[in-house]
Amino acid sequence: MSNTPAFPAASLLGYPRIGRRRELKKAVESFWAGRIDEAALDAAAKEIQLGTARRLVELGLTDAAAVPGTFSYYDQVLDAITHLGAEPARFGALRNAAGELDLNAYFTLARGSAEVQPLEMTKWFDTNYHYLVPEIGPETNFAATSNRIVEQFEYALANGVETRPYLVGPVTFLLLSKASDDAPAGFNPLSRLEDVLPVYAELLSRLAAAGATWIQLDEPALVADQDIPTAELQAAVARSYSVLAADGERPAILVSTPFGALTELLPTLAQAPIEALHIDAFKGALPSPAELALLAGKTVVAGVVDGHNIWRNDLAASAARLDVLKAAGLNVTVSTSTSTQHVPHDAAEEAQLPAELRSWLAFADQKATEVVTLAAYLGDPASSASAIAEATAVIASRAAAAGVKRPEVRARLAALTTADFNRSAYAVREAAQEQALHLPPLPTTTIGSFPQTSEIRSARARANKGAITGEEYSQLMKDEIKRVVELQEELDFDVLVHGEPERNDMVQYFAENLEGFDVTVHGWVQSYGSRCTRPSILWGDVTREKAITVEWAEFAQSLTQKPMKGMLTGPVTILAWSFVRDDQPLGDTANQVALALRDEIADLEAAGIKIIQVDEPALRELLPLRRADQPAYLDWSVNSFRLATAGAGDGTQIHTHLCYSEFGVIIDAIDGLDADVTSIEAARSRMEVVNDLETHGFGRGVGPGVYDIHSPRIPGQAEVTELLGTAVQHVPARQLWVNPDCGLKTRGYAETEESLRNLVAATKEVRAQLV
Numbered sequence: 160m161s162n163t164p165a166f167p168a169a170s171l172l173g174y175p176r177i178g179r180r181r182e183l184k185k186a187v188e189s190f191w192a193g194r195i196d197e198a199a200l201d202a203a204a205k206e207i208q209l210g211t212a213r214r215l216v217e218l219g220l221t222d223a224a225a226v227p228g229t230f231s232y233y234d235q236v237l238d239a240i241t242h243l244g245a246e247p248a249r250f251g252a253l254r255n256a257a258g259e260l261d262l263n264a265y266f267t268l269a270r271g272s273a274e275v276q277p278l279e280m281t282k283w284f285d286t287n288y289h290y291l292v293p294e295i296g297p298e299t300n301f302a303a304t305s306n307r308i309v310e311q312f313e314y315a316l317a318n319g320v321e322t323r324p325y326l327v328g329p330v331t332f333l334l335l336s337k338a339s340d341d342a343p344a345g346f347n348p349l350s351r352l353e354d355v356l357p358v359y360a361e362l363l364s365r366l367a368a369a370g371a372t373w374i375q376l377d378e379p380a381l382v383a384d385q386d387i388p389t390a391e392l393q394a395a396v397a398r399s400y401s402v403l404a405a406d407g408e409r410p411a412i413l414v415s416t417p418f419g420a421l422t423e424l425l426p427t428l429a430q431a432p433i434e435a436l437h438i439d440a441f442k443g444a445l446p447s448p449a450e451l452a453l454l455a456g457k458t459v460v461a462g463v464v465d466g467h468n469i470w471r472n473d474l475a476a477s478a479a480r481l482d483v484l485k486a487a488g489l490n491v492t493v494s495t496s497t498s499t500q501h502v503p504h505d506a507a508e509e510a511q512l513p514a515e516l517r518s519w520l521a522f523a524d525q526k527a528t529e530v531v532t533l534a535a536y537l538g539d540p541a542s543s544a545s546a547i548a549e550a551t552a553v554i555a556s557r558a559a560a561a562g563v564k565r566p567e568v569r570a571r572l573a574a575l576t577t578a579d580f581n582r583s584a585y586a587v588r589e590a591a592q593e594q595a596l597h598l599p600p601l602p603t604t605t606i607g608s609f610p611q612t613s614e615i616r617s618a619r620a621r622a623n624k625g626a627i628t629g630e631e632y633s634q635l636m637k638d639e640i641k642r643v644v645e646l647q648e649e650l651d652f653d654v655l656v657h658g659e660p661e662r663n664d665m666v667q668y669f670a671e672n673l674e675g676f677d678v679t680v681h682g683w684v685q686s687y688g689s690r691c692t693r694p695s696i697l698w699g700d701v702t703r704e705k706a707i708t709v710e711w712a713e714f715a716q717s718l719t720q721k722p723m724k725g726m727l728t729g730p731v732t733i734l735a736w737s738f739v740r741d742d743q744p745l746g747d748t749a750n751q752v753a754l755a756l757r758d759e760i761a762d763l764e765a766a767g768i769k770i771i772q773v774d775e776p777a778l779r780e781l782l783p784l785r786r787a788d789q790p791a792y793l794d795w796s797v798n799s800f801r802l803a804t805a806g807a808g809d810g811t812q813i814h815t816h817l818c819y820s821e822f823g824v825i826i827d828a829i830d831g832l833d834a835d836v837t838s839i840e841a842a843r844s845r846m847e848v849v850n851d852l853e854t855h856g857f858g859r860g861v862g863p864g865v866y867d868i869h870s871p872r873i874p875g876q877a878e879v880t881e882l883l884g885t886a887v888q889h890v891p892a893r894q895l896w897v898n899p900d901c902g903l904k905t906r907g908y909a910e911t912e913e914s915l916r917n918l919v920a921a922t923k924e925v926r927a928q929l930v
């Protein structure tokens with residue numbers, strides 16, 4: 160390219176795309192249900208994109224290419240798959256008459272069909288966002304098979320806003336891919352780099368022709384330790400950006416690197432002929448002076464505003480960081496450390512929050528204002544002096560506010576001893592539990608939630624609005640629990656659950672019932688596809704004023720002679736799925752939550768509950784991206800779970816549950832939780848995890864999931880029998896439990912009942928073969 164256009168002085172790396180009132184969720188789900196057609200969905204999507212563009216311009220992102228073109232119908236990795244034409248062969252003929260992967264094909268990849276399982280879903284770095292995993296093999300035939308990125312750019316431009324199109328970069332795309340089923344053993348998707356680069360080049364050239372001046376290629380995988388040698392990674396990065404930045408018609412290239420420091424790859428990107436490099440300048444130390452010197456001649460897009468948490472920026476500290484970059488003689492602009500897709504739209508919408516708490520918060524819109532303020536600071540420090548002083552005062556008010564530090568909580572933590580983290584030896588517990596529970600071999604259970612029907616959600620919505628009383632709501636939930644218990648009795652499950660109808664979300668529900676948290680009304684964040692959560696705000700010391708789950712568990716137990724599982728969410732998951740205070744180590748906050756859960760467990764035991772499950776699906780999610788940081792994390796996270804559960808008596812069976820990640824790498828930590836029974840997602844990977852369990856010599860109860868609950872597909876009895884057959888080859892049968900992969904809240908009753916019936920029938924078949 161000839162003349163490099165200026166990179167916008169202030170920009171965001173990405174923006175929420177679900178819509179301020181979850182308009183995208185509603186439109187997409189209506190489309191799937193056949194209530195609206197593609198044209199109506201397209202119109203809703205355009206309205207969201209234009210709304211975003213106009214809002215960000217209004218907030219001061221006025222330079223060309225300042226507004227990120229990060230809209231997606233479902234997922235940014237799925238967008239890359241369709242743009243590269245990299246759909247797996249197992250989906251058969253997906254392309255339309257024009258040879259393109261249209262919206263129907265796109266959603267089939269995401270959601271599967273009666274015949275074919277969808278793409279696997281896993282965590283996006285250390286966030287609660289899930290992407291779809293590309294499957295790449297030697298035969299994958301890459302070609303530009305969707306023009307949506309160009310059409311979206313053209314639409315915004317025609318409406319007066321030049322956006323900055325976004326694509327997951329080639330190295331990250333291939334590093335996040337797994338080898339397709341038909342690939343030979345040891346196949347590495349990165350070996351296909353030379354074949355994807357021409358498609359990226361083609362898309363860049365089409366964007367340039369449409370008038371795009373900048374493109375953002377997102378390379379977060381470069382801040383995480385990978386399983387391939389650094390030199391190989393450096394070569395892949397160098398090769399990619401020398402090809403993509405070669406002469407020819409293309410937009411100027413910004414490579415973004417959210418979620419941490421680039422370390423060994425910084426020099427590689429510094430030497431690449433790209434025009435701008437984004438660095439995460441919020442997390443950790445800034446690059447050294449020697450590293451900064453390498454960046455001369457490029458625009459450095461400094462991500463000084465945290466895109467991943469919601470605390471108001473310490474503008475004075477950010478200004479000091481920007482000063483360091485400027486003093487190194489660099490051409491600096493201001494942005495966020497990550498996309499703001501991980502935070503809600505606008506804190507100003509949360510009028511119900513205490514005003515003081517609200518003043519501490521910055522959601523995506525407030526972050527836009529912060530980057531604009533800091534960009535103005537770079538131009539003229541005096542212009543932002545009052546905004547900086549105000550931010551400093553707000554941060555001071557947070558430190559001094561009532562409830563942020565509670566002496567009684569701190570005293571209890573300070574008095575803990577090693578004994579508080581340890582239970583009796585497993586053999587002792589196993590014998591006591593055997594006597595208390597008398598379970599058959601291969602006990603059957605479910606993970607906790609049953610379908611959250613629209614009746615349940617609407618009852619809760621009516622109770623929140625005051626249209627029904629608290630008593631009426633409770634009665635409706637009890638009716639639901641009774642139905643769920645009767646269903647499980649009829650299906651002949653061994654260990655029952657109450658179904659969690661009273662919970663809006665497995666974290667928010669606890670946050671609403673603990674001190675130290677607040678919750679939002681409109682603070683939705685996309686978790687995957689159309690599914691959203693409202694992460695709670697953990698701002699103060701945590702206490703439990705009264706029992707939370709006991710009444711429901713006791714009621715459910717009163718309906719059956721079989722053991723009813725008490726159901727709690729573990730401390731690590733409560734932290735991972737909330738916005739957590741940043742003024743003390745996470746481990747200290749986790750232990751505060753653990754003590755509240757420990758008290759809840761004691762109350763459940765006193766109410767006669769003999770099995771208590773403490774879910775930790777997010778244990779893997781918070782694992783640091785750099786290996787050097789992982790032992791310290793695993794230490795505090797495992798200890799917080801142990802603190803929560805170690806008060807339980809020997810005869811109380813503690814279960815835990817893990818899902819939505821690959822767990823092989825943390826199998827030691829899972830063992831370290833010392834739970835009596837661990838249920839773990841396994842069906843979609845066809846029991847891969849049992850190999851890890853066997854190699855590790857996992858010695859306690861374990862339930863590898865045999866029913867993939869992420870899909871409406873019903874597993875047949877033979878399929879479950881086969882999965883159980885695989886499991887018993889690797890895990891001693893006396894340790895084995897039978898359960899689905901995860902809770903059933905996102906499923907409908909029709910498919911749930913049939914699947915669970917098959918699960919129990921398969922278990923009986925395998926049991927019969929055991930004796």
Ligand SMILES: CN1c2c(nc(N)[nH]c2=O)NC[C@@H]1CNc1ccc(C(=O)N[C@@H](CCC(=O)N[C@@H](CCC(=O)N[C@@H](CCC(=O)O)C(=O)O)C(=O)O)C(=O)O)cc1
Nearest residue numbers: 287613616617619620663664665666686689690691692736
């Ligand atoms: C298990 N997972 C979870 C994760 N994170 C969590 N915080 N929670 C999880 O369960 N991460 C990993 C996995 C996968 N991720 C998800 C995330 C979200 C869902 C999900 O089902 N989300 C629901 C919303 C759940 C909720 O908060 N429900 C509320 C509000 C419901 C609502 O929208 N009400 C309507 C009114 C309805 C009516 O009148 O009928 C409204 O407010 O407009 C509730 O139940 O009260 C979603 O739909 O996105 C699953 C897995």
Ligand SMILES: N[C@@H](CCS)C(=O)O
Nearest residue numbers: 606607608774776902
């Ligand atoms: N008990 C929860 C765990 C989800 S990870 C549920 O069943 O929905």
Ligand SMILES: [Zn+2]
Nearest residue numbers: 776818901902
């Ligand atoms: Zn789960």
